[in-house]
Amino acid sequence: MVLAKLSLIHLILTSFLSLHLSKFFTSSPFAFAAANSKREASALLEWKLSLDNQSQASLSSWTTRASPCTWEGIFCDEYNTSVTSIIVANFGLEGTLYGLNFSSFSKLQTLDISNNSFSGTIPHQIANLSTLSQLLMYVNGLNGSIPKEIGELRSLMRLVLSGNRLSGTIPPTIGMLANIIEIDLAQNSISGTIPFIRNLTNLQHLGLSDNCISGRIPPYIGDLLNLNALEMDFNAFSGSIPENIGNLTKLNNLVFSGNMISGSIPSSIGNLVNLTTLDLSRNNLSGFVPSTFGNLTKLNRFSLFINKLWGRLPPAMNNFTNFENLQLGYNSFIGPLPQQICHGGLLTKFGANENNFTGPVPESLKNCSSLTRLRLDENQLIGNISYDFGVYPNLEYIDLSSNNFYGHISPNWAKCHNLTSLKMQNNNLSGGIPPELGQAPKLEQLVLSFNHLTGNIPNQLGNLTLLFDLSISNNELSGNIPPEIGALSRLQFLNLGANNLGGPIPKQVGELPSLLQLNFSNNKLTETIPSFNQLQSLQQLDLSWNFLNGEMPAALTSMKKLITLNLSHNHLSGAIPSSFKDMVSLTNVNISDNQLEGSIPNIPVFLNAPFDALKNNKGLCGNASGLVLCPKLSHNPRGKTKRKVVIMWASILTLGALFLAVFVVGVSLYVCYRITTKAKKEEAKEEKTQDHFAIWSYDGKLVYENIIEATEGFDDKYLIGEGGSASVYKAKLPTGQTVAVKKLHEVSTDETLDLKAFTTEVKALAEIKHRNIVKSLGYCLHPRFSFLIYEFLEGGSVDKLLNNDTRATMFDWERRMKVVKGVANALYHMHHGCFPPIVHRDISSKNVLIDLDYEAHISDFGTAKILNPDSRNLTAFAGTYGYAAPG
Numbered sequence: 001m002v003l004a005k006l007s008l009i010h011l012i013l014t015s016f017l018s019l020h021l022s023k024f025f026t027s028s029p030f031a032f033a034a035a036n037s038k039r040e041a042s043a044l045l046e047w048k049l050s051l052d053n054q055s056q057a058s059l060s061s062w063t064t065r066a067s068p069c070t071w072e073g074i075f076c077d078e079y080n081t082s083v084t085s086i087i088v089a090n091f092g093l094e095g096t097l098y099g100l101n102f103s104s105f106s107k108l109q110t111l112d113i114s115n116n117s118f119s120g121t122i123p124h125q126i127a128n129l130s131t132l133s134q135l136l137m138y139v140n141g142l143n144g145s146i147p148k149e150i151g152e153l154r155s156l157m158r159l160v161l162s163g164n165r166l167s168g169t170i171p172p173t174i175g176m177l178a179n180i181i182e183i184d185l186a187q188n189s190i191s192g193t194i195p196f197i198r199n200l201t202n203l204q205h206l207g208l209s210d211n212c213i214s215g216r217i218p219p220y221i222g223d224l225l226n227l228n229a230l231e232m233d234f235n236a237f238s239g240s241i242p243e244n245i246g247n248l249t250k251l252n253n254l255v256f257s258g259n260m261i262s263g264s265i266p267s268s269i270g271n272l273v274n275l276t277t278l279d280l281s282r283n284n285l286s287g288f289v290p291s292t293f294g295n296l297t298k299l300n301r302f303s304l305f306i307n308k309l310w311g312r313l314p315p316a317m318n319n320f321t322n323f324e325n326l327q328l329g330y331n332s333f334i335g336p337l338p339q340q341i342c343h344g345g346l347l348t349k350f351g352a353n354e355n356n357f358t359g360p361v362p363e364s365l366k367n368c369s370s371l372t373r374l375r376l377d378e379n380q381l382i383g384n385i386s387y388d389f390g391v392y393p394n395l396e397y398i399d400l401s402s403n404n405f406y407g408h409i410s411p412n413w414a415k416c417h418n419l420t421s422l423k424m425q426n427n428n429l430s431g432g433i434p435p436e437l438g439q440a441p442k443l444e445q446l447v448l449s450f451n452h453l454t455g456n457i458p459n460q461l462g463n464l465t466l467l468f469d470l471s472i473s474n475n476e477l478s479g480n481i482p483p484e485i486g487a488l489s490r491l492q493f494l495n496l497g498a499n500n501l502g503g504p505i506p507k508q509v510g511e512l513p514s515l516l517q518l519n520f521s522n523n524k525l526t527e528t529i530p531s532f533n534q535l536q537s538l539q540q541l542d543l544s545w546n547f548l549n550g551e552m553p554a555a556l557t558s559m560k561k562l563i564t565l566n567l568s569h570n571h572l573s574g575a576i577p578s579s580f581k582d583m584v585s586l587t588n589v590n591i592s593d594n595q596l597e598g599s600i601p602n603i604p605v606f607l608n609a610p611f612d613a614l615k616n617n618k619g620l621c622g623n624a625s626g627l628v629l630c631p632k633l634s635h636n637p638r639g640k641t642k643r644k645v646v647i648m649w650a651s652i653l654t655l656g657a658l659f660l661a662v663f664v665v666g667v668s669l670y671v672c673y674r675i676t677t678k679a680k681k682e683e684a685k686e687e688k689t690q691d692h693f694a695i696w697s698y699d700g701k702l703v704y705e706n707i708i709e710a711t712e713g714f715d716d717k718y719l720i721g722e723g724g725s726a727s728v729y730k731a732k733l734p735t736g737q738t739v740a741v742k743k744l745h746e747v748s749t750d751e752t753l754d755l756k757a758f759t760t761e762v763k764a765l766a767e768i769k770h771r772n773i774v775k776s777l778g779y780c781l782h783p784r785f786s787f788l789i790y791e792f793l794e795g796g797s798v799d800k801l802l803n804n805d806t807r808a809t810m811f812d813w814e815r816r817m818k819v820v821k822g823v824a825n826a827l828y829h830m831h832h833g834c835f836p837p838i839v840h841r842d843i844s845s846k847n848v849l850i851d852l853d854y855e856a857h858i859s860d861f862g863t864a865k866i867l868n869p870d871s872r873n874l875t876a877f878a879g880t881y882g883y884a885a886p887g
């Protein structure tokens with residue numbers, strides 16, 4: 001009543017005062033009267049003015065000429081007296097929240113600024129919005145930590161801050177939000193542990209994905225009985241999954257992937273019969289899949305890949321039909337694959353690679369037209385695949401490699417119109433390569449190596465214009481190499497090695513502009529090497545073990561990027577073209593067992609070549625081991641004697657050095673420590689003794705002698721890599737664990753330099769934990785023997801991988817993408833993740849290591865600097881020329 005009266009008075013007054021506002025009155029039946037509403041309007045306008053020009057333009061309806069209740073994005077109560085919602089999601093706004101006077105809004109229920117470009121922190125005055133029930137700020141650039149005052153918003157039901165740059169820890173006050181239904185903090189840089197949230201019994205959705213949160217999954221998680229989505233993927237959670245999680249019967253989504261969760265899978269999860277998404281991938285889970293999982297019949301997305309699970313899958317799973325995405329790869333499962341996985345017609349992705357599954361291909365896969373990706377590689381599956389597969393209109397990628405499949409390659413594969421990769425190497429396939437494959441319109445990768453394929457290479461393969469990888473080595477293919485292959489202009493890998501191919505090498509092969517690796521070795525190829533003058537990108541050329549004759553064409557030397565050249569075991573004659581001296585990239589050469597003569601080119605790759613790479617020719621000479629010097633001494637036996645003497649001296653010196661090393665090790669007593677993340681706490685102890693014996697922290701000893709024993713005193717046979725400032729050794733500890741030991745080179749005159757690199761690296765590594773960053777296990781610091789201990793990555797460096805023919809071929813585009821993504825993740829994490837930011841400064845293929853799953857791990861922070869965010873002193877050059885960022 002009072003309100004109505006006031007409105008009336010106001011209406012009369014304003015109509016007298018400002019006639020030009022007539023539009024406002026027509027659009028608003030009730031006048032905007034209450035003083036508090038004026039406060040709201042001016043608070044909003046003030047905020048608008050604090051935003052940038054573009055944003056102000058987007059808020060053009062926000063003017064003094066109209067009631068805020070008519071403004072775009074502003075909603076009022078039924079009397080139009082108070083603003084209840086500010087919803088400016090997707091308005092293209094840029095600015096901060098600092099200009100918004102929160103205390104002006106006494107009835108606000110919803111504040112939604114999502115999908116804009118707001119920056120700055122969340123002001124603690126947000127606590128003034130005492131009636132707020134929804135705070136939605138996802139996808140902006142907000143930083144700083146979540147203010148603890150958020151706990152004062154007792155009416156809050158939805159708190160969605162995902163997709164920002166928030167850091168710090170989750171304030172414990174969040175545990176007081178008794179009405180909260182949804183908490184979503186995903187995709188930020190939040191660290192610390194989950195605070196006590198046991199009282200949040202209304203919580204339905206807890207989203208913490210993609211942060212740096214560590215610690216255990218709360219043991220009381222099973223008390224949050226209303227949870228239907230629990231998403232904690234890609235954090236640093238450890239410990240095991242609490243058994244009481246099985247009480248959360250309302251759960252639909254349970255996502256724990258990408259953490260360090262260990263232990264076995266609780267059988268109680270089998271109670272969660274409404275689960276549609278269950279993702280436990282990329283953890284350290286062990287044991288088997290509980291038989292209770294047989295009740296999870298609604299599973300649609302089920303992912304266990306990259307764990308240490310073993311045993312058979314519950315037999316009941318055989319009948320599951322609702323899978324859309326099923327990922328079991330990289331475990332140690334045995335027994336048969338579930339057979340009905342595509343019975344429901346939903347399956348798009350199925351991965352069971354790198355396990356020990358046995359038996360046949362699931363029968364329901366035969367007519368699985370929904371399938372887009374299938375990976376069964378590296379199992380013990382068996383069956384005649386001539387007929388096990390049908391036609392898949394959506395299939396893009398199939399890998400059946402390394403199983404016991406037999407039978408023929410079906411011409412039906414060509415009818416899979418979306419197929420890009422067909423990989424079947426290392427099976428027992430026989431018969432020919434169907435010429436129909438040439439009609440597969442999108443095929444990019446055809447890998448059929450290591451089978452028993454016979455017949456010719458169909459010239460129709462020349463129709464596969466998108467092909468980048470044609471690997472059909474180690475079969476029994478015969479006939480000539482079809483010249484049509486020369487039409488494959490995108491081809492990068494051409495491996496026809498170890499077959500029975502005869503005839504000449506077609507000159508068209510020399511016209512493949514994208515080719516990186518060419519392997520025709522171990523065939524029966526005849527005639528001369530054609531002029532390969534258009535293979536400008538070629539890095540590896542292997543024509544060994546054929547019957548090639550004639551001279552080495554001078555055109556070979558136009559391959560400026562060639563790294564490896566193997567022409568051994570042929571009938572090549574004449575002299576080596578002098579232009580070889582310009583092949584600056586060449587690092588491996590083998591021309592043995594030919595009839596070559598004359599002087600070897602005067603470049604290190606020849607001069608340093610082992611005798612095995614040059615031997616058994618007609619008359620090579622030059623200053624390389626095993627060869628005679630060129631001018632007159634073409635038959636001088638002194639060459640041999642000299643070599644023997646050299647070898648003798650070398651042995652004596654090596655033995656001496658070894659003895660010295662063992663002696664030094666014997667008399668010195670060093671202790672090595674394991675690094676934990678709590679580095680800072682222990683920093684005070686740093687540099688406590690004179691000879692740079694530093695301790696950041698320790699929670700267990702790795703005895704120095706173990707390392708020495710395991711590497712036999714840093715014996716070269718354990719050497720796995722060498723860099724400018726350190727050598728890396730592989731060491732198997734008595735515990736059975738294999739580690740990489742990075743031993744710094746003997747500190748020379750410039751003692752402080754290496755030491756600084758070392759301490760930098762230790763510090764950097766101690767501060768970060770990320771799945772794409774090499775795990776640091778411990779270190780030992782002393783001027784004579786300083787080393788770091790890392791997890792050992794079996795895949796080695798990307799640099800090495802690319803230099804190895806066979807391995808590089810296996811390194812397909814999917815894996816390359818994975819490595820690139822891994823590196824990007826790691827860099828993002830170092831730059832924006834768990835602070836302080838760290839700049840690596842020397843990312844190169846040498847510093848990117850991979851594990852067996854082709855997951856990238858960045859190593860070598862010797863040149864990294866921990867940036868004090870305020871002072872950026874990046875003066876001295878650090879890094880590998882050509883890879884370092886422009887300075």
Ligand SMILES: *[C@@H]1O[C@H](CO)[C@@H](O)[C@H](O)[C@H]1NC(C)=O
Nearest residue numbers: 049051052053054055056057
């Ligand atoms: C924003 O507006 C101010 C004042 O109208 C003007 O000086 C400034 O140049 C504008 N900035 C941009 C980026 O348009």
Ligand SMILES: *[C@@H]1O[C@H](CO)[C@@H](O)[C@H](O)[C@H]1NC(C)=O
Nearest residue numbers: 172175176177196197198199
């Ligand atoms: C949780 O609830 C209990 C009992 O209702 C209460 O004693 C306790 O203080 C609450 N804890 C928090 C963090 O709100």
Ligand SMILES: *[C@@H]1O[C@H](CO)[C@@H](O)[C@H](O)[C@H]1NC(C)=O
Nearest residue numbers: 222223243244245246247268
């Ligand atoms: C929750 O789970 C635990 C362990 O699984 C069980 O002992 C307990 O009875 C369950 N509580 C409720 C309320 O269901």
Ligand SMILES: *[C@@H]1O[C@H](CO)[C@@H](O)[C@H](O)[C@H]1NC(C)=O
Nearest residue numbers: 248249250251271272273274
């Ligand atoms: C599973 O979901 C159905 C349908 O939403 C519901 O009726 C049923 O109670 C749920 N089951 C459990 C154990 O919560």
Ligand SMILES: *[C@@H]1O[C@H](CO)[C@@H](O)[C@H](O)[C@H]1NC(C)=O
Nearest residue numbers: 270291292293294295314316
């Ligand atoms: C599935 O659930 C039923 C009833 O809820 C139970 O009797 C049965 O043991 C469960 N099966 C498995 C394999 O756990």
Ligand SMILES: *[C@@H]1O[C@H](CO)[C@@H](O)[C@H](O)[C@H]1NC(C)=O
Nearest residue numbers: 294314315316317318319320
């Ligand atoms: C699968 O389903 C069939 C028929 O519905 C049933 O007879 C069989 O026992 C089931 N198998 C398993 C392992 O549950």
Ligand SMILES: *[C@@H]1O[C@H](CO)[C@@H](O)[C@H](O)[C@H]1NC(C)=O
Nearest residue numbers: 330331332333354355356378
């Ligand atoms: C498969 O089984 C073999 C032989 O038992 C074993 O050596 C290998 O590690 C197993 N592979 C996997 C991925 O579990």
Ligand SMILES: *[C@@H]1O[C@H](CO)[C@@H](O)[C@H](O)[C@H]1NC(C)=O
Nearest residue numbers: 392393394395416417418419
């Ligand atoms: C192939 O892929 C395209 C898009 O990649 C998709 O639209 C199409 O449905 C797929 N299937 C066939 C048969 O082309």
Ligand SMILES: *[C@@H]1O[C@H](CO)[C@@H](O)[C@H](O)[C@H]1NC(C)=O
Nearest residue numbers: 438439459460461462463484
């Ligand atoms: C495929 O290749 C064959 C032989 O090289 C050729 O005759 C035919 O025209 C090609 N087909 C298409 C569709 O390009």
